Amino acid sequence: MGVPFGVIDTGLRGGRANIAFDQALIDAHRAGEIGDTVRFLTFPPSALVGRHQSLTREIRLDWCRDNGVETVRRITGGGALYMDEGQFGLELVFHRQSLDLPSLGDVARGICEAIALGLTKLGVAARYRPRNDIEVDGRKISGTGGFFDGDTLFYQATILVDMDASRMLKALNVPEAKLAKRALDDAGARITTLRTLLGKALPSTAAIREALLAGLSERLGIDPTPVAIDPRLEARAAAVLAEEIGTDAFVAEIDTPPEESGHAIATGPGGTIEAWVRREGAASDRIREVLITGDFFVTPPRTVLDLEAALRGTPVAEIGERVESFFATAGVGLLSAKPADFAVVIAEAATNAG
Secondary structure (H helix, E strand, O other): OOEEEEEEEEEEOOHHHHHHHHHHHHHHHHOOOOOOEEEEEEOOOEEEEOOOOOHHHHEOHHHHHHOOOEEEEOOOOOOOEEEOOOEEEEEEEEEOOOOOOOOHHHHHHHHHHHHHHHHHOOOOOEEEEOOOEEEEOOEEEEEEEEEEEOOEEEEEEEEEOOOOHHHHHHHEOOOHHHHOHHHHHHHHHHEOOHHHHHHHHOOOHHHHHHHHHHHHHHHHOEEEEEOOOOHHHHHHHHHHHHHHHOOHHHHOOOOOOOOOOEEEEEEEOOEEEEEEEEEEOOOOOEEEEEEEEEOOOEEOOOHHHHHHHHHOOOEHHHHHHHHHHHHHHHOOEEOOOOHHHHHHHHHHHHHHOO
């Protein structure tokens, strides 16, 4: 007998509404209103930034507005995504004790391997690619991400059934030079879809989802059972959409860097980390303000805001020590990125602000 998981399908709903439902799932699970759950979801045309990314640096806002693409901020980390009816989402919300996946890295591996197993049932040679992707012959077919919120774990994946690479690149803030034909060819070489791989043999959406549930069951021991959507979930989702996630203020929460600030950026195994720092004091030797963005994963997501607050007033010479101390005492989790990665970028930005 596997671990019971309810399965819900919330169908097609707006991008911000989908993310609001994500938060509602987490809140309802923490409150004991729902049990461990798998959710399937579909987006209309939407451009989504990761929780820690700068909105205008990642999304072409004018193009999205003129072409009916909704701009959205996710509650998970990672990079910017373009979503439409050609892809669908798969999410799990569960107690950290339900499955034998103690760390965020274990979660990423376990769920990615389960999704890959499900895709192989469709005749696709999918496999896990660290840190959080699924690939076929070196090309990405699914990206994932998630975090712990107390004892509740939330994890999501995108399944690329079909995609218009040209539209994706126009929605996301890619430099003009990269929109040339050669770059589009390169983009196509980096990703693939089930339609590309299976052609006329592409199964129905229902069959794809059944295969994924089978993979989750075999790899993770989940016993999936369709259930009705709890009305309290919808009420929670409507409230958080109206009060936070559906607002322009939330979507643009991370955007313009501080004026006259030093800047630094680094990309490593844990993702891209970018920082802007303003200095203060008679000798300009302390941090006045710091903004940290990127496509890294950290749990809980509020960790970055807490780190920015903790660094205010820190002597520039003590940035490394303060960052290490913060992560040592904050009880957070990182997927591949390390505290020293943040310290190096922040210190370089502070130096450039001198």
